[in-house]
Amino acid sequence: MIAPVSTNPLTIASAAPPIVDLGLRIETPENVVLTYTLAGPTLRAGAYLIDFALQMVLLTLAAGLVFCAAFVAPNIAFGLLLVFWFALSWWYFTLFEALWNGRTPGKWAVGLRVIQDKGYPVTFWAAVGRNFLRAFDSWPFYAPAFVSMLLNRRFKRLGDLLGRTVVVCERNVVLPREPVIVERIDPLPRDEISGRPPEARTLSLIDQFLGRRHLVSIPRGHDIARPLALALAKQLRYSGEPSLVEDYPMAFLARVYVTYLRRDEEEPETTRWAGNAIRPAAVVTFP
Amino acid sequence: MTKRQFLKRRRADWRRFEQVIAAANSVKPKRLNGKQVTEFSRLLRVVSHDLAVVRGHGWDLRLESYLNDLASRGYNSFYRAPPGTTNQIVRYFTSRFPRLMRQNFGYVLAGCALFFLPFFLSWGLVVARPELIHRVVPGEALEQIDQSFGEKSPLGEPESGIGWTPGYAEERTGMFGFYIAHNIGIAFKTFALGITFGVGTVVTLLYNGIAIGAIFGYAHSEGYGPRLFSFAVSHGSFELVAIGISGGAGLILANALVHPGSRTRWESLVVRGLDAVQVAVGAGAMLAVAALLEAYWSPAPIPAVFKYIVGGMLWLLVFAYIAFAGRGPDAEAVTEIGRTENGGAGELRRWNDDRRIGAT
Structure with missing residues (x-):
């Protein structure tokens, strides 16, 4: 599981x-x-604004070309401009999303991608459907889209409902560094703690928090850490100095981390797995 | 195994998979050979497995989200639809689109009725009582019609084509652009407005039917009739029917919302919606054909009788296309098998069920 x-x-x-x-x-x-x-409405609006700006730039460039060409053949130039405008307004999003795996330049810049509900890439017809419904979604000022996004759990505008698509954020794939080793911090004395040990996830959370503690001021860091420190002190039935938890919760969390991390790393794997209720779920069944 | 040992042991594979995905996601992805596909598939399984292990142990949230991203990107690339081929486009027009129109014939018929009934009605009414035109069409538009089809029309005499203005030809390319942008835009909007439970679609169809019918009635009662009819008969086949069809596509959406049956309204929209999209795109293509005809054939300086003959044949062609194109042995079945072979995954039935609606 x-x-x-x-x-x-x-x-x-x-x-x-x-x-x-x-x-x-x-x-x-x-x-x-x-x-x-x-991706929520704000990110998507940002991506849309970039796309919109790009569309305007392209249209302006085309209009400039047409202006030059108009000296030779005004009607042909104007006709081509209208065709270009049509292509831009109905096919810009559609073709980018269909051919570029769910991205438009704006979505790419913001880090968004359109995928199908079930996780695979957006199909051509879904891209057409979700973008043709823009005609209704976008009028006025994307208000129908916004209302629709608020009314369902997956932030779908009407076009997404039709195409079975969702817009997701693509995070940058960066392999995290090794866990912080807090060498100078002493583990808590064993006689001061007696409760249930913290979960691995909680330790991982502490690790991340300590790794980024320099991002906020020290008092603020203590404020953020306090609720978790209090909860952990209760769970561990910590009987040591209470001011450590109350006044220096970051230090307390670091000591909890060191206490259980060391224990984790030193114990052989069999005991560790046996003592852990969660088992690795490695059910991967494709050839 | 501790977390550190795990990281050390698995890292090489993850790095390799990052490269593989980056290559697959590049602007111009290269075709993979058999060995590379095998590697991709192996690494995807490895990463999925590692993800499950990390999650099961609750080792590290960042590591988990890193592996999750790798796996989801890999999944996304692995199941990427095979690139579209010219063959697929041809098959869409020769069989898929006409078949969809026949499958949804009631909607297409209703869309056409909502356009053609008010069209003929307002035509007849304006011929009977010409003053009614001013209620529908503004004065400037009437002046334009006077210019285009009146005594001084650049089209010349309909019987012979004499009096045709030479500069007119170049102007037509400008009009071609206008027809594309304006008409196809209207067709797509008519479709999209189906989401308003059909209200927008029906209003657009009725409005266009009444306005265009009134203009025909006006031209008829002013005596421009022959010039306008010989001009409109050819492209009207594709143009007017396509407007009706795009309305039909909008009505499919509308009916999915109004009569969802045992599904929820949004589910019902999803199930019927992609059919509707494909019908609407087909209607857009028909309007592109109509724009070509309207720009370059309809105003040609030839006797009207040729235009009536060709126009009549085009109407028959449109009806025959809707009625007969794509009948015969099922080309779709072949696609499904091809898709299955392309997928390369074990549990294909579920996957195919999900994808079938989106398949070309």
């Missing part, structure tokens, strides 16, 4: 059901669970 996946680490730490969740969970026919981050 695979634990429910959310892209928001806080929901994992607190195990509360997410109220608004940008995560989209797709189970492929090969039983691989993939998660995507849905």
